[in-house]
Amino acid sequence: MTRSLHSTDRLPASARAGHWNAVIAEAYFPLDLTFRDAARFEGQLEHSNVGDISLSRLCTEAVQYERHRHHISSATEEQYLITIPRKSPVDFRQLGREVRCDPGGFILERGDEPYRFSYANANDLCVLKIAKPVLATKLRNPDRYCALVFNGREGIGSLFTTMAQQIQRHASSDPNSDAVLSRHLVELLALALDRTSEVEQGAGSSVRDAHRRRAENVILRDLSNPDLSPEIIADAVGISKRYLHELFAEVNCTVSQFVREERLKAARDLLQMPNPGQMSDIAYRFGFSDQAQFSRLFKAKFGQTPSGYRAQITAACND
Structure with missing residues (x-):
């Protein structure tokens, strides 16, 4: 597991917004960020690669992220983000759906479609990034699960969110272990998504x-x-x-x-x-x-x- 840490600490106010845009683009993919107060913005991102996936802990003040068509046109690989909010709700809009995910839930975001993601208060997020072909080997047509809120407090959903956060916290230096952990995490994610309620699927x-x-x-x-x-x-x-x-x-x-x-x-x-x-x-x-x-x-x-x-x-x- 390779681990990197990014922070706005010790950065001059004039450099914070630009720095954080670059950090987010490197960890996930290019996005447009809107800050409540760019000069006073504070953020920290701890990022790890684990086998076929990446995991990160994102702690920031209120911010809005937007993915636009000009970002997508230059993308070379389709990616998903799975976000688990731990401190305050997040609002997400994609493909005509607008949902709010409270702590205890999680959402799936398509990187190959425009979206808007925001939170109005300081937040602590666990974020998993996975290539579409990796998830598609475990789950038929993952796109249909995007922009829905999933229960991360109970059952398979709870196992998935708990494991994701545990792996994110505890680094491993063994590539073989990383491969096993990432495979199990993807399998848990696929099971959790596949058990979506009929109401959500409808x-x-x-x-x-x-x-x-x-x-x-x-x-x-x-x-x-x-x-x-x-x-x-x-x-x-x-x-x-x-x-x-x-x-x-x-x-x-x-x-x-x-x-x-x-x-x-x-x-x-x-x-x-x-x-x-x-x-x-x-x-x-x-x-x-x-x-x-x-x-x-x-x-x-x-x-x-x-x-x-x-x-x-x-x-x-x-x-």
Whole structure:
């Protein structure tokens, strides 16, 4: 176990904010920090690497941490933070959920999505950092557990929080021991998360469903835009492109498939109307690059060309 200690002690007031921003970026990942009083801010961070994870004890006065898109764009690896507050509550907002975690609980934060994390009073936090692939080997789709509050006072949750704090306090110099300890801690974390109550899981699912519906509404309003893309849709909804793709994957679809199918349905509905216009105009109206592409995709979807479909509708109306 390698251990490092950082503190604002003996630093001039003018250097504290910049120093602490660098400390946080090194221990976790880049964040924007907002201090109640930067010149008088005091903080201490004790950080250790234990096998595949890192553990830290973070003791500071009130502060707010924000992860923005420009931080995420340069990230090379997806990470989670698991935070256990020990002195005062923390407020956390991510993916449309806003929760408060009191001492005795813990929360999971995605490093690859924007978030805001804050506490209004001095706090003492135990923080575990773990790469997504490490946790994913023990738990299916860990993302669904983010921005939920877990009970760290009872059962498996209590075992996890107790072990995390014990390992953080007591350094080891044996790499083999570190590997065993980190593996057991990750297994306890996975068990604690997997036993989330149905109410919590339902709340998380409802948020994801709401985001997907908002994305679908954006698509339906902008079907005629030939440049409509996952980036544009994600920006309109206020989520990342990665998260957008995850939302549609949950219903066995891709963003592009949904856009294409809704365009084809809209074009089919127009073809049922009197005097729908030229096929080329319909193709361009619904964002297809040309009439040939429109015709090919329409036939693949509905079993006949747009012209054939229109002729069938006209014949039925004349009968």
